[in-house]
Amino acid sequence: MSRPRIAVDLDGVLYDFGGTLRHLCKWHHNVEVPVATHWDAYQEAVDPDVWEWLWTEGISLGLFKYGHHIKGSIDGLRAIAKYGDLEVVTHRPRAALQDTLCLTCLPGYTS
Numbered sequence: 001m002s003r004p005r006i007a008v009d010l011d012g013v014l015y016d017f018g019g020t021l022r023h024l025c026k027w028h029h030n031v032e033v034p035v036a037t038h039w040d041a042y043q044e045a046v047d048p049d050v051w052e053w054l055w056t057e058g059i060s061l062g063l064f065k066y067g068h069h070i071k072g073s074i075d076g077l078r079a080i081a082k083y084g085d086l087e088v089v090t091h092r093p094r095a096a097l098q099d100t101l102c103l104t105c106l107p108g109y110t111s
Contacts, residue, residue: 004084008077010100011090013070018042020067024058025050055093064092065099 011017018035021042025031033045043051054063077086092100 005087006080006084007087007089008080009090010088011064011092012039014073014077014088015064016067016070017064020063021054021058023067024054024061024063028057028061029053055095059093059095059099062099064096065102 008014022033022035025033025046029050031046031050033042036042036045046054080086090100
């Protein structure tokens with residue numbers, strides 16, 4: 001019998017996308033972005049020009065590469081991996097492909 005597949009989202013579940021977004025906005029635009037619980041709230045919190053900047057220059061500066069994993073996410077993955085095969089899913093833009101693939105090269109990552 002095959003093991004069930006368990007899909008886990010990347011941004012906001014495993015990777016602290018919001019923290020990285022807030023850091024880049026503060027560092028490069030002096031914009032304080034509040035902590036949000038959903039995608040639209042981040043987009044509504046910043047000027048449209050800054051939002052567009054995030055998806056061009058922000059990606060180049062590490063929006064999807066240099067952030068942190070969410071505390072407890074690695075332990076959570078290990079716990080649920082006992083019940084099936086994990087698949088990480090994301091809807092990141094194509095420009096973030098290499099940064100996304102590099103996450104498995106980070107220190108401390110083990111498959």
